[in-house]
Amino acid sequence: MKKILIGLAAVSLLLAGCSGSGSSGSTGSSDSSSITLGLTFIPNVQFAPVYVAEHEGYFEDAGLDVTIRHHGSQESLLGAVQSGEEDIVFAGGDEMMQGRAAGTDIVNWATMYQQYPVKLIVPSDSDIESPEDLAGGTVGLPGPYGENYFGLLAMFNASGIDESSVNVQYVGYTQAAALSSGDVDAVIGFSNSDLVSIAATLGADTAASPEEWPVRTISLVEGGLPLVGVGLGSLQENLDAREADYVKILGAIEKGVTFAEDHPEEALDITASYVPDLAEPENREVAATTLNQTLALYSGGSVFGEQDVEAWDAMAEFMWENDLLDTQVSADDAFIDLSANL
Numbered sequence: 400m401k402k403i404l405i406g407l408a409a410v411s412l413l414l415a416g417c418s419g420s421g422s423s424g425s426t427g428s429s430d431s432s433s434i435t436l437g438l439t440f441i442p443n444v445q446f447a448p449v450y451v452a453e454h455e456g457y458f459e460d461a462g463l464d465v466t467i468r469h470h471g472s473q474e475s476l477l478g479a480v481q482s483g484e485e486d487i488v489f490a491g492g493d494e495m496m497q498g499r500a501a502g503t504d505i506v507n508w509a510t511m512y513q514q515y516p517v518k519l520i521v522p523s524d525s526d527i528e529s530p531e532d533l534a535g536g537t538v539g540l541p542g543p544y545g546e547n548y549f550g551l552l553a554m555f556n557a558s559g560i561d562e563s564s565v566n567v568q569y570v571g572y573t574q575a576a577a578l579s580s581g582d583v584d585a586v587i588g589f590s591n592s593d594l595v596s597i598a599a600t601l602g603a604d605t606a607a608s609p610e611e612w613p614v615r616t617i618s619l620v621e622g623g624l625p626l627v628g629v630g631l632g633s634l635q636e637n638l639d640a641r642e643a644d645y646v647k648i649l650g651a652i653e654k655g656v657t658f659a660e661d662h663p664e665e666a667l668d669i670t671a672s673y674v675p676d677l678a679e680p681e682n683r684e685v686a687a688t689t690l691n692q693t694l695a696l697y698s699g700g701s702v703f704g705e706q707d708v709e710a711w712d713a714m715a716e717f718m719w720e721n722d723l724l725d726t727q728v729s730a731d732d733a734f735i736d737l738s739a740n741l
Contacts, residue, residue, distance in 0.1 A: 434466070434486045435485045436487045437488040439489065439490060440472055443674060451666055463651070477503050486641070489630075493714060496728055507630045510627055510629075510704060511652075514628065515623065516546075516589045520587070521614065537566040537585075538583060539585070550626070552717075594614065595685060597614055627714050653703040
């Protein structure tokens with residue numbers, strides 16, 4: 400159990416990582432026929448659709464030579480894209496916007512998670528029913544960075560809670576321990592990874608209905624957060640040169656998602672060749688639930704990978720007003736929508 404919970408926490412680090420800064424580097428792989436797709440950080444079931452696309456030959460069928468690359472634990476989020484070691488990075492839209500504000504000419508060209516995954520997580524028997532109920536209480540999150548922190552700020556902005564009335568604790572990736580011990584009343588985490596790993600740590604049968612778990616989630620902002628979930632990004636010059644190939648990448652990953660939805664056990668078998676810990680039954684059970692929760696995040700758009708213009712505009716404003724950007728970024732410069740070309 401510990402191994403997969405550590406893996407899930409590490410991928411939460413992926414989603415809460417700090418964007419690299421600096422100016423644009425080379426325009427991608429030196430071999431013009433190959434494409435390197437960066438998945439941050441360690442191999443994990445949340446990347447199952449990409450693993451499936453490679454294993455089932457969807458990239459190859461599209462005439463693409465794709466290499467999957469996982470980042471090192473100390474590697475900056477956008478460093479490999481800047482240096483040209485990667486052509487594409489799988490990262491948060493908000494993280495890419497931060498990178499752009501710091502001087503990296505990164506452009507998000509497809510949104511994978513149509514639903515932003517960050518939620519408030521509380522014990523199932525908690526009296527907390529809404530963010531407003533946190534007044535006078537304690538909330539834990541990894542640190543003052545990444546999606547968890549962005550969600551916290553959005554919650555404060557939308558709820559009108561006096562920030563001084565909430566004790567915010569930065570607990571690293573020990574949310575489960577902090578919640579189970581009563582050190583915090585709630586934590587901010589990901590609905591597809593943190594929620595499942597916390598439930599498992601607290602003894603839940605994750606194969607059972609979430610209604611039976613010892614924890615539950617609450618939306619941080621009614622109507623949705625002013626943030627864009629993880630997607631695919633490339634340097635502008637690279638994107639200009641390879642746009643047609645990237646549309647094919649998007650189509651291949653869409654097939655990977657469909658395969659995983661239709662054949663979840665086979666998708667887990669494929670993922671186990673990338674994530675050996677899934678060979679252990681306990682780990683596979685947790686991974687199966689994580690995969691199911693992750694696949695749900697892809698739904699919501701009318702077209703796979705669709706970009707929400709209003710969400711991008713809202714995020715650009717929110718991040719600037721909350722001092723999350725070094726310089727102001729226009730949403731129009733931060734993304735394009737290749738899904739229309741599928």
